[in-house]
Amino acid sequence: MALTNPRRTLRAILANMLVLVLTAVTLLPLAWMVTVSFMPRGEANSFPPPFLPSRWSWENYHELLVRRFVDGAWFDYRFVPALWNSIGVATIATALGLLLAVPAGYALAKLRFTGRDRVLRFLVISLIVPGQVAMLPLFLMFKELGLVNSYLGVILPSLAGIFAILFVRQAALGIPDEMIDAARLDGASEIRIFRSIALPLLAPIVVTLAVFLFLASWNDFLWPLIILADQHRYTLPVAVAAIGREHAADGELMMAAAVVTTLPVLALFLSLQRYYMSGLLGGSVKG
Amino acid sequence: MTRQQRTGWLFTAPVLAIITLVFVLPTLMALALSVTDYSVYALADWANLDFIGVGNFTALLSTPLFWRALGNTALFALFGVPMAIGASLAAALLLNDATVRWKPLWRVALFAPYVTSVVATATVWQYLLNTRYGLINYALSLVGVAPVDWLGDPRASIPAILLFVTWKIFGYNMILFTAALSTVPQDLMEAARLDGASRWGRFRHVTLPAIGPTLLLAAIMSVAGFLQLFAEPYVMTQGGPAQSTVTVLYFMFDEGFKWWNLGQASAVALILFVVILALTFIQTRIGRRFEWL
Known part of the structure; x- marks a missing residue:
């Protein structure tokens, strides 16, 4: 035609x-x-x-x-520890992030409790404040708490996932109230309803959020750069930036470092791209 | 009712506690910190801390590098936002063409740079932009353009970084725009075509109103994003050459964690926050005028 x-x-x-x-x-x-x-x-x-x-x-x-052994001393770029640090930090940040955000998002959508609307309004308003405002005092706080140069110090701020909570809440709003009310009439506890009714329905959203959280943690740069002092604790982006400053002329070596830093997340994105893309659009659709 | 009450708080309290600890409390502390002379001496002993009112803010106003950072950041946003959004929109319009095949494949490929680490890909672009051996100057030499010292010439450094940033992020808004373009009413488009409306006329009066809200959202997010540029100059130019890529956040980082002037740095963070807030407000106002909100 x-x-x-x-x-x-x-x-x-x-x-x-x-x-x-x-x-x-x-x-x-x-x-x-x-x-x-x-x-x-x-x-x-x-x-x-x-x-x-x-x-x-x-x-x-x-x-x-x-x-390897160079000029009578062991030498390495401390890149392997950085790789392990990144894997560990991103995995734990993702797991804890889900554990905290998913129930909270569900509760804000489906449970009736005093202060809920106020909490919600507070979260939405907080989204306007850029994270950097909190960074300097947070560093001082963590210094007092002995969290400077620790993995916990890197992970903790990423757990304040306001976006993640609102993302889950948006999805949880779509769970039919009748299903939840029916289970309540059958005498199911609220925790059981969450586990056996809400969670299975939210599963795709949880996968999407997991990808978002993992990528965000893996690629995060400014905060790890601030809080990590010891080379052995560096995550990949901090390590790449540090090696790059000393070996600016070694293009081939730096590209190998860039490949190790980007390929794992590219592979993760490609294998779960359907979840990722739908999450992106879910987040942009406004009521 | 009480059970929902209890579970509701059980589910939200842990994350709210963390948000309070790592976000609310420090944000309030930033206000307090910005009116102190917190420096390396206070880092050693809190007793060396003094209240200096708006001293940090007035000191900033007479710091040439702060003004330089503000100016650089303004240039980044002024050119970067239209450049990035233009690239996203162009790519989305192209992908939206009915004749294009394998759309999901292109969408994923064009989005790929967005998920990579800024530090890693900025390193890659550092070499792509190399004056003598970079692929970009090589490509330009094929069409007869003399080598540009992208990261070494103060006039070229901002465009060079913007080129990288646009490459890295255009896929994100492209996805949002493709979704918005699918909501453009086709019957209206057909009617406009039959009425003899030009290509631009159809874009202006049919497409644009449909994607307006998405465009506004993208603009607000992009302005905020470009105002918070940090990793790109940190990796590619270290703020140079001749301080031409020192951004506000870069200035804040150096002031805070290189010189330990945390009071001063907090003042910078708050000024940046106010600027972002003001620009968001202005854009929302403009959006409302076009009935995009």
Whole structure:
């Protein structure tokens, strides 16, 4: 039908080509990051800039991840501890974040208790205040509490997930009241109703939120940079920034570090992208 | 009723306690801190702390670097917001074209940079923007443009960082815009076409009113986001060259955690907050005029 229209065919070709070019340009920096990370040392510093390695080599990853003996002393970039720190911090922040936000969001949507509306209004208003306002006094507080340079010090602020609570609440509003009331008439406790009725219905939202929380924690930079002093405690972004300042000329090594930092979350995003995208849109739909 | 009462508080109290501890209390403390001369001496001993009223604020007004940071941040927002939103909207309009195939695939690919770590991808772009060996100058050389010292020339550093930021974030608003574009009334669009409305006329009078609320939301979030730029200059330029990329947050970080002038830094944080609040208010007002809210 319409495909026989030559103008439309031309338009289709043009539009698809444009999308293809746009996508290629967008993915180019990520692809280049990967190929350079496999180049022999120094190869990226040549003109014209090569896009593929002359030979594929693991030497940058080896140098970054394996401790070795140099000039009579052990040397390493402390990158492996940073990787483990990031995995640990992001996993715990995600688990605790869910544990705190999901019941709270459900309660604010479906349970009647005094002060609920006031709590809700307070949370919405707090969203306006940028986190940086709290950061400086928070550092002093954590210093008094002995939380500077600790994992707990990194994780604790991320647990104040106001956005997460409101996100869960929005989804929980969609749970039919009849289901909950029927269970109440059957004598089920509120906790049981939450566990066996609400939670299964909220499962997709919980997965979405888990991805959001994990990515946010994994990529977080400013607060870990402030609170972590010891290199052995650094998370990946802090470690990458620190190594980058000392090894600015080692492009291939830095690209290997960038690959290790970005690939896990890219893989997580790609495997759960349906949840992620729907969550993004759920958050933007306003009443 | 009492059971709901008890469970309601059981479910909300833990997170509210944490929010109070790490957010409400410190935010209130920031107000208090901003009227003190908290410095490295007070860090050693609280007895060295004095109340100085609006001293931090007046001192900031006579600090050239603070004004520089405000100016730089304003430039970032002024050019960055239209650039990023324009890129998002263009990509969304392109993806919205009926003839484009495999839309979900493109959407995910174009969104991918958004989920990456700023520090890691800023490092990548540092090399892409390298004067001698960078791919960007190489691409420009193919069309006859002389090498640009992107991160070393004070006139090029802000555009260079904006290029990176736009690449990193445009996918986010693109997704929101694609969703909004699907709500554009097709019958109205068809009627406008039959009436001979131009492409721009159809965009202005049919598309724009439908996506207006999303556009406004994106603008408010983008303005706030660009005003809080930190990691990008921290990694790519360290505020340089010639302080051309020192942002307000960068200034606050240095003031607070490099020089330990936490009183001064708190004043900076509060000023930034007030500016964001004011701009949000103004944009909401404008949005209301267009009936987008």
